[in-house]
Amino acid sequence: MFMSALDGSIVLIALPAIFNGIRLDPLAPGSIAYLLWMIMGYRLVQAVLVVSVGRLGDMYGRVRIYNAGFAVFTVASVLLSFDPFLGAHGALWLIGWRLLQAVGGSMLQANSAAILTDAFPAEQRGFALGINQVAALAGMFIGLVAGGLLTAWDWRAVFWVNVPVGIFGTAWAYRKLRETGQRGGGRVDWWGNATFGIGLSALLVAVTYGLQPYGAHTMGWTNPLVLGLGFSGIALLAVFLLIETRVAAPMIELSLFRLRAFTAGNLAGLAISIGRGGMQFILIIWLQGIWLPLHGYDYIDAPLWAGIFLLPLTAGFLLAGPVSGYLSDRFGSRGLATWGSILFAATFVGLILLPTDFSYWSFAVLIALNGVASGMFGSPNSSSIMGSVPARQRGAASGMRSTFQNSGTALSIGVFFALMIAGLASSLPDALNTGLQQHGVSAAVAHQVAGLPPVATLFAAQLGINPIQHLLQPTGALSSLSAGQVADLTGRQFFPHLISSAFHDGLVVVFAVGAALALLAALASALRGRPRPEKGKA
Incomplete structure (x- = not known):
């Protein structure tokens, strides 16, 4: 155990x-x-x-x-x-x-x-x-x-x-x-096992994909796949309960x-x-x-x-x-x-x-x-x-x-x-956009980085990654900043302070x-x- x-x-x-x-x-x-x-x-x-x-x-x-x-x-x-x-x-x-x-x-x-x-x-x-x-x-x-x-x-x-x-x-x-x-x-009970297993699986898979971004939405709860899996899972579990009252x-x-x-x-x-x-x-x-x-x-x-x-x-x-x-x-x-x-x-x-x-x-x-x-x-x-x-x-x-x-x-x-x-979705994008521009990042790049889905920011935090450095390096934005600005943005303080509130x-x-x-x-x-x-x- x-x-x-x-x-x-x-x-x-x-x-x-x-x-x-x-x-x-x-x-x-x-x-x-x-x-x-x-x-x-x-x-x-x-x-x-x-x-x-x-x-x-x-x-x-x-x-x-x-x-x-x-x-x-x-x-x-x-x-x-x-x-x-x-x-x-x-x-x-x-x-x-x-x-x-x-x-x-x-x-x-x-x-x-x-x-x-x-x-x-x-x-x-x-x-x-x-x-x-x-x-x-x-x-x-x-x-x-x-x-x-x-x-x-x-x-x-x-x-x-x-x-x-x-x-x-x-x-x-x-x-x-x-x-x-x-x-x-x-x-x-083959029918019971099938309806329970498939129904609960569909419901939990729907939850898994519902956490991921979909289109312009920060999460996928409006995704047809998520809705289909969720309702199908609930329906199969209802059928399962009906089966369980009737089998020997x-x-x-x-x-x-x-x-x-x-x-x-x-x-x-x-x-x-x-x-x-x-x-x-x-x-x-x-x-x-x-x-x-x-x-x-x-x-x-x-x-x-x-x-x-x-x-x-x-x-x-x-x-x-x-x-x-x-x-x-x-x-x-x-x-x-x-x-x-x-x-x-x-x-x-x-x-x-x-x-x-x-x-x-x-x-x-x-x-x-x-x-x-x-x-x-x-x-x-x-x-x-x-x-x-x-x-x-x-x-x-x-x-x-x-x-x-x-x-x-x-x-x-x-x-x-x-x-x-x-x-996070209600306040993080504005905080990220403003914080980057205050440290010398151009408005266009700051807006692009601020568009990162909040779920990715949370995963970055869990995985112990500084997403600011990770996201700014491919844009070339760091090369146009002073050494002090780069140190502030990629150090240990900027990102944690930014998301803490x-x-x-x-x-x-x-x-x-x-x-x-x-x-x-x-x-x-x-x-x-x-x-x-x-x-x-x-």
Whole structure:
């Protein structure tokens, strides 16, 4: 679980080194699509597949599917680390094998919680699932640090790191794991799988392309392709729900949603997942594109230091996660999950109040508390969901829980990014045009550069690139300026100062939405009810 989740986030912070390693110009036309697919493709596949492979685990054995997932994940990791191409072909190689890696990760993620629920009695299940959830979320958080550290050595190392773990894990799983749970039998719901997989894929792909510029628009939400995919996805998911009420062996047991703890836990998990995933993305842009350059760090070193400065987030989670799992066994899940959600919302409010050029210790305390809040929520919420379902349906239930979590993470990047781009679009072009002309750039060149889509500016900030130098060099504008003007424009201060005001406006909107989602999770957690006493061992 740690390895599967690690790969969901390690690439996020390693993208500057990856783009540099395969010699792909991040501001060239088409590069935005490659970057978005590197970030979102892994989550998209996991969101689509986890329910299906969880159901297959119920039918044919959870350990069997889990073991196969380890093998698939390891093979894909090996292939990723030997990318033979450069440029666009190199990007396509990475995207393709990342999608296969996500297939293996889905098989691990969908069945791990079900295997543990089968193996542990009710009074120990919270602690066991807590360790599993800690491993998953720790992988997500530690990936942010590991990506920075490993890319300081070699960009391929972010994929190498999985290979020895994968080889050992595959051999260990086949040798040691044994089936202890019930198999549900039945048949594969082919129509349900097809409509769910294609529908959710279409919806998430629409979000991916909706973030890219279209014509004269800063984003692509009016693009006929995006509209067609979005409406088709919604229609197919509606057909899927209809199918599930009529087939003998449905892919998703809709009856599970009659269980209040199951429904409330998944709703709360979706809300927290959207807030957490988007927050991580925005924090990386904030550090790499603005705060670190303003404090004297070179753009090329920004990924490493961003990972280091995010360590309090990881530490807070690792401290609270196991403790919360243990406490949920003794005192129940509802209170811990509810107060964890409330603390999560409070940290978003604190981040809103920080200036763009913040004092690091204030920032460190807030993200550490955010990590504590994630730990307080994660283990009890998983225990509540898995403990509420019948034993024969735990594979499907675990897959559904993972689908909500992965869909939330994929959607979070789309939602938060769209809000941030909308905020930048209203003020960044004028600020860029005025700032360049004040430093001696001609009006024609300044207007051309200011026409850069805001999404490209955000990606430049995330990738640790100074887009001013990158964009002005081909125009020849720098050759007509004084040495002092060139130094100001291409130094560490100009671009971060230029976007900081517009960026903070976007931060307020983004973190306000995050706080509202956390409060929604708190409400759902408070209303989940008390668990029913379990009869016998699972």
